Amino acid sequence: VSPLVFSCLFVFLFVLQNTCAEERPTEDGVKAAYLYNFGKFMRHPEADAGKNDICILGRNTIAKVLEDSKSSDKGDAHPIRNYDKAADARNCEIVYMGASESEHIEKDLAALQGSNVLTVSDVPQFLEKGGMIQLLLQNNRIRFAVNLDAVGRTNIQLSSELLKVAVYVNSSARTEDKP
Amino acid sequence: MKTSSRQRSIAARLTWMNVLVIGIALILAYVSFFAYNLIAYREATINSLTGEAQIIGENSVSAILFDDRATAQATLSALSSSRDVDAAAIYTQQNVPFALYARSSTDIIQLRPIPAKLTLAYWTHWESILIGSRIVFQGKQIGIVYIQAHLYGLHVQIVRYAAIAGAILLVCMGVALLVGSIFRRMLAQPIVSISETARMVTRYRDYSLRFSPGESYSEMQLLTVAFNEMLAEIQQRDKALAQSKDKLELRVSERTAELVAANKELEAFSYTVAHDLRGPLDTISGINYIIQHSEEQSRDDRSRQMLGRLGTSITEMTNLIDDLLNLSRSTSIGLHLVQQNIGLLASTILERLAEAEPERQVEITVHKKLLCQCRCGPHAGRHA
Numbered sequence: 307v308s309p310l311v312f313s314c315l316f317v318f319l320f321v322l323q324n325t326c327a328e329e330r331p332t333e334d335g336v337k338a339a340y341l342y343n344f345g346k347f348m349r350h351p352e353a354d355a356g357k358n359d360i361c362i363l364g365r366n367t368i369a370k371v372l373e374d375s376k377s378s379d380k381g382d383a384h385p386i387r388n389y390d391k392a393a394d395a396r397n398c399e400i401v402y403m404g405a406s407e408s409e410h411i412e413k414d415l416a417a418l419q420g421s422n423v424l425t426v427s428d429v430p431q432f433l434e435k436g437g438m439i440q441l442l443l444q445n446n447r448i449r450f451a452v453n454l455d456a457v458g459r460t461n462i463q464l465s466s467e468l469l470k471v472a473v474y475v476n477s478s479a480r481t482e483d484k485p
Numbered sequence: 486m487k488t489s490s491r492q493r494s495i496a497a498r499l500t501w502m503n504v505l506v507i508g509i510a511l512i513l514a515y516v517s518f519f520a521y522n523l524i525a526y527r528e529a530t531i532n533s534l535t536g537e538a539q540i541i542g543e544n545s546v547s548a549i550l551f552d553d554r555a556t557a558q559a560t561l562s563a564l565s566s567s568r569d570v571d572a573a574a575i576y577t578q579q580n581v582p583f584a585l586y587a588r589s590s591t592d593i594i595q596l597r598p599i600p601a602k603l604t605l606a607y608w609t610h611w612e613s614i615l616i617g618s619r620i621v622f623q624g625k626q627i628g629i630v631y632i633q634a635h636l637y638g639l640h641v642q643i644v645r646y647a648a649i650a651g652a653i654l655l656v657c658m659g660v661a662l663l664v665g666s667i668f669r670r671m672l673a674q675p676i677v678s679i680s681e682t683a684r685m686v687t688r689y690r691d692y693s694l695r696f697s698p699g700e701s702y703s704e705m706q707l708l709t710v711a712f713n714e715m716l717a718e719i720q721q722r723d724k725a726l727a728q729s730k731d732k733l734e735l736r737v738s739e740r741t742a743e744l745v746a747a748n749k750e751l752e753a754f755s756y757t758v759a760h761d762l763r764g765p766l767d768t769i770s771g772i773n774y775i776i777q778h779s780e781e782q783s784r785d786d787r788s789r790q791m792l793g794r795l796g797t798s799i800t801e802m803t804n805l806i807d808d809l810l811n812l813s814r815s816t817s818i819g820l821h822l823v824q825q826n827i828g829l830l831a832s833t834i835l836e837r838l839a840e841a842e843p844e845r846q847v848e849i850t851v852h853k854k855l856l857c858q859c860r861c862g863p864h865a866g867r868h869a
Contacts, residue, residue, distance in 0.1 A: 336552070343550040346623060447552060467547035471556050 336448045337402075337441055338371040341426060342384060344439065345399055347468035350422055351461035361387045361395040363414060366404030392417035403427040403437075411435050422460045426450075433476055438462075442473055449473040499672055500665035507661045508654060515650040519643075526642055530569060531607055531614060534632050537567065538618035539605070542630045545575055546622045549583060557584035569634040575620070576629045583628060594633045612636040675705040679712055692720035759810040766806065770799045828855030 331339070341360055350357065362369045372386045389395045392414035401423050407414055408429045415436045418425060428441040433453040442449045452472045457464055469475055541560055548557040557575050561584050564570045572592040575584040587593070597615060599606045604619045613635055620628040682696045695716065696709050777792050784792075831851045839845075 340551065343547075346550070347547060449553075450551070465547070467544075468551075470544075471547045471551045471553040 332371070333443075333448065334368045334371040335375070337368055337428070338375050340441065340448065340450065341368075341372065341400055341402055342375065344424060344426065344468070345384065347465035348424055349463040349465075350399070357397060357399050359385045359387055359398040359400075361389055361398035361401045363389055363392055363395060363401060363403045364406035366402070366406060368402065368404060396421040396423060398423055400424045400426060403429060403432075405429065411437070419459075422462050424462055425456070444473065451476065499669050500662060503665045504658050504661045507657050511650070511654050511657055515646070515654075519646050519650075522642060522646065523639070526639065527609075527636065530634065530636060530638070531609075531616070534569070534614060534616045534634050535605055535607065535618065537564065537570075538616045538630050538632050541573070541575070541632075542618050542620035542628070545584070545620060545630065546627065549575070549577060549620065549628050550622070554584055558586070560584070561586035564632070567634075569614075569637055570632055571635050572633045574631045576631070578627055580629075592633065594631050596631060599629065612639055675709065679709060682712070686716065690723075692716050692723055755809055755812065759806045762806050763803070766799060766802055770796075770803070773799055822858060825857055825859055826855065827857050828852045831855075 369388055395401045411429055412435050425437045426439045427437055432440040436456055438453055438456045440451050450472055451474045453476045544560045545557045561573050564573050564586055572587040572594050574594050577583050597608055599617045606617050608615045616632040618630050619626050620630055679696055682694055686694055695713050773795050828851050835849055
């Protein structure tokens with residue numbers, strides 16, 4: 307009787323864990339949702355109107371999550387692309403640089419300089435290195451910070467709504483921090 | 486004193502009528518304005534709250550999309566400056582509470598589903614209002630914002646309107662009393678004067694009295710002119726009546742005098758006739774007496790019977806003359822109510838007729854006791 311009870315209990319706990327895991331979004335899922343939503347709060351110059359590619363630099367599990375989200379959300383048809391070289395991602399709307407790119411962030415940013423691409427990463431010191439939006443983990447929640455100077459060097463315009471929910475905004479003109 | 490009391494009465498009635506009319510009109514106007522203001526205030530509050538709900542929804546889009554509850558909470562907290570808002574909440578698309586605001590711990594929002602085709606809905610219950618507004622971003626609903634409010638300002642509005650209406654009512658009634666006291670003389674004085682004149686005419690029968698219209702308005706002038714014309718007509722008729730009465734009295738006195746004179750003449754005539762007849766009749770009666778008592782043995786029965794009848798006739802003639810004299814004085818004697826035996830009177834007359842005409846054989850039955858009450862002189866029965 308005892309092994310049978312243990313087996314049932316194990317199966318029950320496994321199912322329960324999977325159920326809870328499905329209900330609570332994963333970190334990659336939240337980041338993927340953020341990447342989708344960043345595009346909704348930015349305006350491109352007229353020359354780049356219509357581009358809405360979300361590009362992933364390097365190998366990153368978030369690409370798969372983005373693809374899954376894309377298939378489940380038919381309304382937001384953002385093409386998901388994977389590139390190894392930053393220069394190939396100059397025509398993207400948003401470029402996400404995962405942890406695999408932490409070694410050559412400056413190089414990637416330099417390659418994208420002059421293009422109207424929103425750069426996003428969760429690599430530490432991303433904003434100081436010239437990135438535009440850095441994803442942060444605060445109190446078990448994914449937040450983000452914005453470097454307006456880097457955004458200002460492009461023709462991209464970020465909505466004030468996006469800046470409102472940012473943890474802090476870095477710029478030479480102002481620095482806003484939220485508690 | 487009566488004049489002043491009547492004047493007060495009609496003037497007071499006019500004044501109070503004005504005050505009452507103004508009061509009722511003002512109260513009706515106040516009730517109408519209050520009802521309109523109540524509806525307008527309610528609609529304005531609903532419009533304001535729906536606007537606030539939509540603004541909060543717009544400002545909470547990024548907070549919902551980036552799971553920033555603190556920002557959403559701060560947005561909701563801005564409603565603390567809105568006096569009527571008790572509580573507010575933002576719910577996600579999965580109907581999970583995202584941010585909550587409550588003025589006090591007892592303020593709890595009773596959620597209601599928004600109808601499918603609407604982006605905005607509100608529910609009212611007495612002074613409580615619940616607003617529900619969908620938060621839509623780029624054509625997709627991402628959440629719902631609810632605002633629960635209470636029309637606290639309604640009580641302030643009611644008190645304020647009551648105070649203003651009471652003050653206006655008092656001022657208007659005071660003005661009405663003041664204006665009424667000014668105008669009441671103009672309206673009431675002519676009527677009071679007319680009534681006083683009518684009272685004097687009725688009491689003293691003096692139809693020569695007239696009322697002066699003065700400076701009264703046209704209706705009062707018409708009334709006073711008509712009143713004066715009526716008095717003139719009555720005076721004229723009264724005068725004619727008095728003249729007719731005098732003439733009639735004169736005629737009656739003349740006729741009475743003529744009648745008295747005629748009666749006297751008739752009385753004198755009757756007296757003269759009776760007196761003149763009595764002389765010869767006394768002579769006949771004396772001769773009859775002498776004849777009856779002289780040479781009585783030489784007369785036969787027939788002669789004796791004839792002399793007896795002559796004596797009886799003389800006696801009847803004497804009574805007749807006496808009655809004639811009495812009749813001539815009947816105007817001075819007067820009639821008396823006496824009881825007469827009509828049956829006996831009729832029997833006497835029938836016997837006399839039978840003696841006068843013995844050849845006629847008539848059978849007449851008369852009741853011997855046929856009494857009646859009649860007004861007549863002492864010997865009236867014999868005249869019949």
